[in-house]
Amino acid sequence: MKNIFVALAFFAVIGVNAQTKEKNAKAALQTETVTQNLSPDAAAERDMKALGAVITIDESVKADLNKLFVTKYRALEDTSLSNERLAALNAYVESSLLNFIGESNFAKVKSNSKLFKQLVK
Template identity: 25%
Template sequence: MKKLIAALTLLLAFTINANAQDKKDLTTAEKGKKEALALSQYLGLNETQTADFERLFEQKHRTLEDKNLSQEKRDEVARIIEMKIAASISDDQMTKLRQNKELLKELITN
């Protein structure tokens, strides 16, 4: 009986630890969705635009996951993402986004 309780306790401990780690590490899709939602709420984007930005940010995170990516390439990715954002929204919305430097930085880097 003691062995059974000990085994169940260990199983429970490992299960809780594994779940805690899963919650910390968001997938690229989840990161993309989170950033697209933040942008959408800030600028009042429609559903289609939000979905487009989800895919853009998901691709950004997939690209930036490469540990061998040089700083120059990371800077280039950030520049391209900013240009794609600017091309997808109005000038007024881009001006508003540039005023929120923290949000813009989070969207184009990370």
């Protein structure tokens, strides 16, 4: 009797775990689908508008920021990127963003977690 109860509990845990992973996978797929519908140039333009709504962007760095975002989205189109390469890309975008907009503006962007995630990840 005890073994039957343990076996049923084990299968219930596995079933719940599988359902959770499936929901997370579907949510990630939907997010990727929305992002993939935009070209890298259109996605970069969207990021520039979102960034411009939070901070004032100097004309001298607009082209550099746009190039950074286009590069990011072109790299993200490659579906074979490993987690390490994605982390390196995110770190590169974050450091470049800090260099282009300055520390005070970067702090404003970082305080807006949704925008920061959109720009860096």
